[in-house]
Amino acid sequence: MNIRAYFARHAQVFVGSLGRATQQPLATLMTMGVIAVALALPLLLYLFVQNARTATADWNDAYDLSVYMDKKANSARVQALAKQLQKRGDVAAVRVVTADQALAEFRKDSGFGKALDALDNNPLPDTLIVTPTLLASTPQGTDTLKAVIAALPGVQSVQLDTEWVRRLYAMLDVLRTAVLLTGGLLGLGVVLIVSNTIRLDILNRRAEIEVMKLVGASDGFARRPFLYSGIWYGLGGGLLALLLVAIASVALARPVGQLALLYGSPFRMEGLGITLSAWVIGLAVGLAWVGSWLAATRHIRAIEPT
Numbered sequence: 001m002n003i004r005a006y007f008a009r010h011a012q013v014f015v016g017s018l019g020r021a022t023q024q025p026l027a028t029l030m031t032m033g034v035i036a037v038a039l040a041l042p043l044l045l046y047l048f049v050q051n052a053r054t055a056t057a058d059w060n061d062a063y064d065l066s067v068y069m070d071k072k073a074n075s076a077r078v079q080a081l082a083k084q085l086q087k088r089g090d091v092a093a094v095r096v097v098t099a100d101q102a103l104a105e106f107r108k109d110s111g112f113g114k115a116l117d118a119l120d121n122n123p124l125p126d127t128l129i130v131t132p133t134l135l136a137s138t139p140q141g142t143d144t145l146k147a148v149i150a151a152l153p154g155v156q157s158v159q160l161d162t163e164w165v166r167r168l169y170a171m172l173d174v175l176r177t178a179v180l181l182t183g184g185l186l187g188l189g190v191v192l193i194v195s196n197t198i199r200l201d202i203l204n205r206r207a208e209i210e211v212m213k214l215v216g217a218s219d220g221f222a223r224r225p226f227l228y229s230g231i232w233y234g235l236g237g238g239l240l241a242l243l244l245v246a247i248a249s250v251a252l253a254r255p256v257g258q259l260a261l262l263y264g265s266p267f268r269m270e271g272l273g274i275t276l277s278a279w280v281i282g283l284a285v286g287l288a289w290v291g292s293w294l295a296a297t298r299h300i301r302a303i304e305p306t
Contacts, residue, residue: 010224013224013225013228014228014231016225017225017226017228017229017231017232018228018232020225020229021229021232021233028233028236029236031193031194031197031233031237032233032236032237032240033237033240034193034237035190035193035194035233035234035236035237035238035240035241035284035288036237036238036239036240036241036243036244037241037244038186038187038189038190038193038237038241039186039190039237039238039241039280039283039284040241040244040245040248041182041186042179042182042183042186043241043245043272043280044245044248045175045178045179045182046179046183047245047249047269047270047271047272048175049172049175049176049179050270051256051269051270052172052175054270063131063132063137063138063142063160064129064130064131064132065129065130065132065142065145065146065149065158065159065160066127066128066129066130066158066159066160067081067085067127067128067129067130067149067155067158068125068126068127068155068156068157068158068159069081069125069126069127069128069154069155069156070125070154070155070156071125071156072154073126073154075098075126077154078096078098078126078128078154079096081128081152081154081155082094082096082128084152085128085130085149088145089133090132090133090135090136090141090144090145091130091131091132091133091136091145092131092132092133092134093130093131094128094129094130094131095128095129095131096126096127096128096129097126097127097128097129098126099124099125099126099127125156130145130149132145139169142160143160146158146160187283187287190234190237190284190287190288190291191287191288191290191291191294192291193291194230194233194234194287194288194291194292194295195291195292195294195295196295197233198226198229198230198291198292198295198296199295199299201226201229202226202295202296202299202300202303203299206303209222209300209303210303210304210305211305213303213304213305214305219297219300219301222300223293223296223297223300226292226295226296226300227289227292227293227296229292230288230289230291230292230293231285231288231289231292233288233292234284234285234286234287234288234289235281235284235285235288237284237288238280238281238283238284238285239281241280241284242272242277242280242281245271245272246271246272249269249271249272252269253268253269256268256269257269
């Protein structure tokens, strides 16, 4: 019976705090709106970084290695080397491009067909296009694979141009760190916003708190409705933040899709998802609860009945 009464009292205070918040709708919406903006900014940056990583996830061709064989290597040696590399655990595929195929492709794409007809022999070597596995498709993994292949007999040179991919990933790492720092600072801002709002609410209800303490109420009992008010602020602010991010995602989806089509990519902008949205709501409620607890604990403790 005591447990039932305990939870009934909490439910009563929980609903009552919502009713008190709705009595001042403008002030409540303004507080929730500030929380929403503070949460939406890092969320939008996070979406940008995640979508950029998703858009570049299938750029494994950027890590393909072009293995140029020595002109003295015959076709049997080229095929044997291709089979040898295919057996490696860090190699996903090996494609053989013969010298004749390479010359035909160059003749077709370059437009210098007549000039190439004047050549006495084919200057292009046989080439192996080596595609590393997804786990090995990193700057470190491809550098290691490049060094191993370059040391094999019959290989003249190995070409790997990933500097631009390195720079891209480095910029994304910087942006990810900036998102974390920005999110941390704005999260602290949410705590301060809710703390100041609860402080003002406590000052407005000072007489009520004094009466509660006169009849024997503890600080925890007097603090309880303010903690639930903080939870409502966080819940409302989190939902508004998700709404803002959803609107921004819808607004950006079409131009991003059109830009992807220009580059021949089927990429479509992704949203936060259900799991991450739940985490955002939980984080918003948690930050608001911390702010309300700090303010309520400090200021209610300082109130003494006169």
